[in-house]
Amino acid sequence: MMSKEETNKNNNMLTGMTHECGVFGCIAAGDWPTHIDVAQVICLGLVALQHRGQESAGIVTSEGNNAKNFHVKKGMGMINNIFNDESIRQLKGSLGVGHTRYSTSAASEEVNCQPFVVHTAHGVLCVAHNGEIINKEKLRRKVLERGVGLSTHSDSELITQALCLNPPDGERNGVDWPARIRHLMSLSPLSYSLVLMEKDRIYGVRDPYGNRPLCIGKILPLNCKDENVGEEGWVISSESCGFLSIGARYVREVYPGEIVELSRTGIKTISTVERPDNKPPAFCIFEYVYFARSDSVFEGQMVYSVRMQCGRELAKEACIEADIVSSVPESGTAAAHGFSRQSGIPFAEVLCKNRYVGRTFIQPSARLRQLGVAKKFGALSENVAGKRLILIDDSIVRGNTIGPIIKLLRDAGATEVHVRIASPPLHYPCYMGINIPTREELIANKLDNVQLAKHTGADSLAYLSVEGLKIAVRRQLVPREKDGVGHCTACLTGEYPTELDW
Numbered sequence: 001m002m003s004k005e006e007t008n009k010n011n012n013m014l015t016g017m018t019h020e021c022g023v024f025g026c027i028a029a030g031d032w033p034t035h036i037d038v039a040q041v042i043c044l045g046l047v048a049l050q051h052r053g054q055e056s057a058g059i060v061t062s063e064g065n066n067a068k069n070f071h072v073k074k075g076m077g078m079i080n081n082i083f084n085d086e087s088i089r090q091l092k093g094s095l096g097v098g099h100t101r102y103s104t105s106a107a108s109e110e111v112n113c114q115p116f117v118v119h120t121a122h123g124v125l126c127v128a129h130n131g132e133i134i135n136k137e138k139l140r141r142k143v144l145e146r147g148v149g150l151s152t153h154s155d156s157e158l159i160t161q162a163l164c165l166n167p168p169d170g171e172r173n174g175v176d177w178p179a180r181i182r183h184l185m186s187l188s189p190l191s192y193s194l195v196l197m198e199k200d201r202i203y204g205v206r207d208p209y210g211n212r213p214l215c216i217g218k219i220l221p222l223n224c225k226d227e228n229v230g231e232e233g234w235v236i237s238s239e240s241c242g243f244l245s246i247g248a249r250y251v252r253e254v255y256p257g258e259i260v261e262l263s264r265t266g267i268k269t270i271s272t273v274e275r276p277d278n279k280p281p282a283f284c285i286f287e288y289v290y291f292a293r294s295d296s297v298f299e300g301q302m303v304y305s306v307r308m309q310c311g312r313e314l315a316k317e318a319c320i321e322a323d324i325v326s327s328v329p330e331s332g333t334a335a336a337h338g339f340s341r342q343s344g345i346p347f348a349e350v351l352c353k354n355r356y357v358g359r360t361f362i363q364p365s366a367r368l369r370q371l372g373v374a375k376k377f378g379a380l381s382e383n384v385a386g387k388r389l390i391l392i393d394d395s396i397v398r399g400n401t402i403g404p405i406i407k408l409l410r411d412a413g414a415t416e417v418h419v420r421i422a423s424p425p426l427h428y429p430c431y432m433g434i435n436i437p438t439r440e441e442l443i444a445n446k447l448d449n450v451q452l453a454k455h456t457g458a459d460s461l462a463y464l465s466v467e468g469l470k471i472a473v474r475r476q477l478v479p480r481e482k483d484g485v486g487h488c489t490a491c492l493t494g495e496y497p498t499e500l501d502w
């Protein structure tokens with residue numbers, strides 16, 4: 001157990017909002033056993049989602065109709081450390097589900113690794129979850145009162161066990177998984193994107209607010225350019241960024257509240273659960289700002305394009321005279337290009353990021369700690385010397401990153417450094433699957449723009465407004481008529497999609 005002092009020291013080293021989780025499923029079309037390397041597809045799909053969670057991962061496969069049991073491999077760490085050729089070979093099957101985890105509701109330990117697998121009266125069930133149940137204490141009591149035992153504190157195990165409850169209207173022809181899923185959705189409105197597997201099919205489920213992402217792709221035959229040719233299988237994933245590298249094509253999102261079934265014969269919508277009181281959808285706006293990989297597509301638009309537009313809106317709101325616009329790599333770069341194009345000030349790289357410096361590194365001495373997170377970066381001094389810079393980052397959370405970078409740039413000869421942040425200040429916690437520091441740790445709750453500029457050594461500092469962020473996100477968005485437009489902005493505005501005490 002860490003002492004409070006050690007925890008604080010650790011938090012002083014942390015940067016950003018720690019991510020969420022990635023879920024992935026794959027099912028072969030046509031005859032089974034399939035020639036498709038299902039476990040490998042899932043493994044590569046998870047590698048593409050690695051940015052969403054690096055604590056643990058797992059893959060579960062099924063051989064189909066007659067499967068009494070699933071093949072399971074889970075472990076702590078990154079995908080590459082858990083899976084190798086041999087373990088992938090043992091994960092036989094024509095369908096399967098994978099997960100990569102960043103813990104939010106229970107410790108980062110082997111018992112809480114996902115996917116969860118349970119044996120029910122109706123066969124084996126496997127569940128992978130991204131999100132966090134907002135009413136987990138109440139749901140936990142309900143499930144325990146029904147005589148079910150829980151072996152962990154994970155809300156994802158809780159979801160798994162809640163799915164084992166008989167639905168209130170009973171089941172006519174044997175087990176009715178869709179009815180069980182609808183029952184779960186009536187017990188908890190937020191927040192989950194789920195990939196479930198029973199012996200021969202996969203269900204994709206997105207909560208009625210669509211808070212977490214989930215999308216569908218199809219696997220095309222090798223070297224096939226014609227997307228209308230029959231597919232060889234289907235994939236379902238938190239993000240679309242990995243699809244091309246596994247030979248799949250993006251098909252569409254799973255819609256808020258939708259339950260979609262993937263079987264060897266194709267995909268179909270089973271039902272769509274409505275939000276209460278005509279409330280708008282609440283897709284996490286921070287997926288666009290920071291969490292997602294920039295080549296992913298949400299709501300019909302590429303994340304990179306939205307990030308560029310955030311930079312354009314920021315330039316409209318808070319431009320200043322300077323020689324170059326630059327970014328804090330990685331995720332600030334798209335916005336910096338947008339800022340540059342809107343303002344006409346040329347873009348130049350000023351920082352080189354060391355990609356091998358991870359989050360959990362040796363605890364540095366006091367002297368090194370003072371040098372701070374700039375150890376992740378080097379300055380491209382010829383681009384910097386004698387220049388007035390506008391430095392763009394996507395977000396400021398604890399404020400640990402930006403100060404040491406400004407010092408580095410000044411040491412490299414920058415004459416002015418103006419910080420512009422392509423998202424609004426963070427003020428409130430997230431209860432929906434993202435670890436945002438406590439209110440006290442969020443720097444925007446302690447310092448206003450002028451104070452923060454002074455604290456970090458910037459010549460000036462400004463954030464994008466909430467309105468500006470919404471404009472950037474919604475500019476090209478074509479709403480599905482049924483759903484309207486809506487995004488969760490709770491960590492910026494304190495306006496949560498629904499009451500938290502559900």
Ligand SMILES: O=P(O)(O)OC[C@H]1O[C@H](OP(=O)(O)OP(=O)(O)O)[C@H](O)[C@@H]1O
Binds near residue numbers: 290332
């Ligand atoms: O204010 P702070 O608490 O220091 O955190 C903010 C920084 O953290 C994130 O970057 P990170 O280095 O985690 O990842 P990235 O390479 O994806 O930008 C984010 O992009 C900011 O740069």
Ligand SMILES: NC(=O)CC[C@H](N)C(=O)O
Binds near residue numbers: 104130
């Ligand atoms: N980040 C997530 O989506 C986490 C899922 C789940 N709440 C867990 O802790 O395992």
Ligand code: SF4
Binds near residue numbers: 432433488489491
């Ligand atoms: S509170 Fe923030 S991080 Fe959490 S779901 Fe809403 S927008 Fe996303």
Ligand SMILES: [Mg+2]
Binds near residue numbers: 328329330331332
């Ligand atoms: Mg960053």
